[in-house]
Amino acid sequence: MPTVYNWQIGREMSYPHEERHPQTQFAFVFNPNRCIGCQTCTMACKSTWTFSKGQELMWWNNVETKPYGGYPQHWDAKLLAMLEEANPSGQVWDARNKETEKKPYGVFDGLTIFDAANQKPRPDFGAQQALGYLPTDDQWRAPNIHEDTATGDQFKTKGKDDYGGEAQLPEHKVWFFHLARICNHCTYPGCLASCPRNAIYKRPEDGVVLVDQGRCRGYRKCVEGCPYKKAMYRPTTRTTEKCIGCFPRLEGKDKTVSPTGAPAETRCMAACVGKIRLQGLLSIEEDGTWTEDPQNPLYYLIRQRQIALPLYPQFGTEPNGFYIPPRWVPRSYLVQMFGPGVDHAIEQYSCPDRELLAVLQLFRANQQIVFRFEIEEGPKVGEIEVTMPDGSSKTQELFNDTVLGFNKLGEEVVRVTVEEPTFERPADMHVNSI
Amino acid sequence: MSDENSHATAKVHPATREILPDDPMQMHGFEVPGDPNLMLRLLVEEYARIGWGAEEILQLARDPNYQAFHGLLQFFGEEKLTSQIGQILARCGVIRVTTKETVPTSERLVQIEMLE
Numbered sequence: 001m002p003t004v005y006n007w008q009i010g011r012e013m014s015y016p017h018e019e020r021h022p023q024t025q026f027a028f029v030f031n032p033n034r035c036i037g038c039q040t041c042t043m044a045c046k047s048t049w050t051f052s053k054g055q056e057l058m059w060w061n062n063v064e065t066k067p068y069g070g071y072p073q074h075w076d077a078k079l080l081a082m083l084e085e086a087n088p089s090g091q092v093w094d095a096r097n098k099e100t101e102k103k104p105y106g107v108f109d110g111l112t113i114f115d116a117a118n119q120k121p122r123p124d125f126g127a128q129q130a131l132g133y134l135p136t137d138d139q140w141r142a143p144n145i146h147e148d149t150a151t152g153d154q155f156k157t158k159g160k161d162d163y164g165g166e167a168q169l170p171e172h173k174v175w176f177f178h179l180a181r182i183c184n185h186c187t188y189p190g191c192l193a194s195c196p197r198n199a200i201y202k203r204p205e206d207g208v209v210l211v212d213q214g215r216c217r218g219y220r221k222c223v224e225g226c227p228y229k230k231a232m233y234r235p236t237t238r239t240t241e242k243c244i245g246c247f248p249r250l251e252g253k254d255k256t257v258s259p260t261g262a263p264a265e266t267r268c269m270a271a272c273v274g275k276i277r278l279q280g281l282l283s284i285e286e287d288g289t290w291t292e293d294p295q296n297p298l299y300y301l302i303r304q305r306q307i308a309l310p311l312y313p314q315f316g317t318e319p320n321g322f323y324i325p326p327r328w329v330p331r332s333y334l335v336q337m338f339g340p341g342v343d344h345a346i347e348q349y350s351c352p353d354r355e356l357l358a359v360l361q362l363f364r365a366n367q368q369i370v371f372r373f374e375i376e377e378g379p380k381v382g383e384i385e386v387t388m389p390d391g392s393s394k395t396q397e398l399f400n401d402t403v404l405g406f407n408k409l410g411e412e413v414v415r416v417t418v419e420e421p422t423f424e425r426p427a428d429m430h431v432n433s434i
Numbered sequence: 435m436s437d438e439n440s441h442a443t444a445k446v447h448p449a450t451r452e453i454l455p456d457d458p459m460q461m462h463g464f465e466v467p468g469d470p471n472l473m474l475r476l477l478v479e480e481y482a483r484i485g486w487g488a489e490e491i492l493q494l495a496r497d498p499n500y501q502a503f504h505g506l507l508q509f510f511g512e513e514k515l516t517s518q519i520g521q522i523l524a525r526c527g528v529i530r531v532t533t534k535e536t537v538p539t540s541e542r543l544v545q546i547e548m549l550e
Contacts, residue, residue: 034480036500065501067466175468176502275484328473330466360483366535385525387475398529414535421527424488424520 010103054236112316194225
């Protein structure tokens with residue numbers, strides 16, 4: 001099996017195909033810190049791409065509530081357990097061994113899904129290129145069921161809003177968070193590796209992973225091999241379908257959004273009311289390294305500041321979806337989910353400096369993809385007190401800075417200015433103030 | 435009632451049906467420690483970063499469809515939660531931004547004339 005380099009795990013790994021890379025790569029940053037789980041993204045995707053017969057249980061975009069939630073149910077816990085079984089106590093990171101470019105999070109010493117399938121084949125699962133499993137119909141059928149009611153029976157107490165009982169789960173201390181997920185359009189996709197028909201490919205122009213419907217025969221090996229379970233079987237066509245990255249919008253063909261033909265964000269990104277999403281196209285070198293481009297907001301957040309981290313990088317597919325870890329969640333859980341970069345990311349995000357704060361304003365600021373940002377600096381407008389990861393407080397300075405976003409053609413599409421903060425004085429404080 | 439009906443299985447609504455150990459829809463979980471006070475502080479700061487004031491945050495907490503924050507309201511109670519949100523916002527302030535988007539000038543968008 002050929003070897004490829006995976007910068008997210010800081011080492012080479014086995015992969016069934018030779019290393020080749022697209023010119024640009026579809027990528028995104030989600031911020032679960034502010035996701036309210038409204039599912040607007042889910043419905044934007046559903047109403048655009050998966051509203052037909054046979055697609056009823058298909059949600060290319062879903063938002064699940066962690067720790068209990070998953071679509072399909074338990075997808076991540078199941079695969080983590082399989083990897084642990086394949087390599088008991090060996091799924092560990094060496095976070096001391098870091099290099100900014102080649103191994104920013106250190107080195108993962110355990111087995112990826114490709115290593116595991118290669119080293120420890122499971123006869124009971126048949127031939128596998130990537131360790132995986134096929135979820136049952138029941139696990140696909142009910143996204144979000146019970147996962148939000150883990151803390152009790154509040155729905156029942158509402159009387160008329162009896163949603164049908166609660167989960168029989170321990171009452172944990174409400175630390176859960178909402179995790180929005182789409183296909184990560186991985187650099188080394190598990191679905192692509194698993195397909196016995198070579199029906200799955202990455203587009204050379206933007207790295208979007210697509211299924212050739214003419215070649216697909218519905219063996220569902222991709223469903224088994226995608227660790228994120230984002231390849232889905234459609235019984236009416238007997239083929240697999242998956243997120244297509246809204247490629248007509250990436251190509252700038254939606255003239256109402258991008259009249260000059262500049263690439264636009266996908267439907268799920270554009271619909272986000274919570275402004276948790278930022279999407280981009282990153283320039284990729286022939287050897288797979290990201291072209292240094294610190295004025296690209298995604299490059300800035302992911303590679304330069306390292307506040308956005310890949311989801312389960314240890315699976316080894318080099319996913320191109322990145323997340324700003326939610327700050328209140330127990331650290332061990334976050335490290336398992338996002339790797340050892342969590343501490344640094346949370347530290348940076350908790351008290352952003354003026355440049356980072358300005359770039360964070362670009363989330364969902366415009367429907368066109370921002371390829372470059374500039375910051376026009378303004379005077380200091382205030383100080384606020386923010387909470388650091390250890391619970392201590394720190395003073396953050398605010399500046400009247402303006403961040404400008406430019407599309408692929410160099411046209412300015414948006415400018416966002418940070419204004420003077422406002423303070424609301426509660427009635428029970430400052431009783432003698434005017 | 436006929437004999438035939440007396441042998442029929444009583445109908446039980448799925449919501450109230452007993453969950454069996456091999457039920458694929460049953461979830462298994464264990465409690466993971468967390469700090470509701472820290473979660474509240476960080477969530478309020480987060481929403482303050484996108485320009486939400488106390489009333490908007492409270493509205494979110496009151497809505498049972500937004501479970502993360504609604505869970506906090508149930509944990510603290512509305513009175514204490516309101517007071518806590520006020521105190522947090524008094525420290526961290528509400529960050530305001532102004533956004534100016536370039537309006538696309540599409541040639542395809544034309545005014546449809548009123549029908550007579």
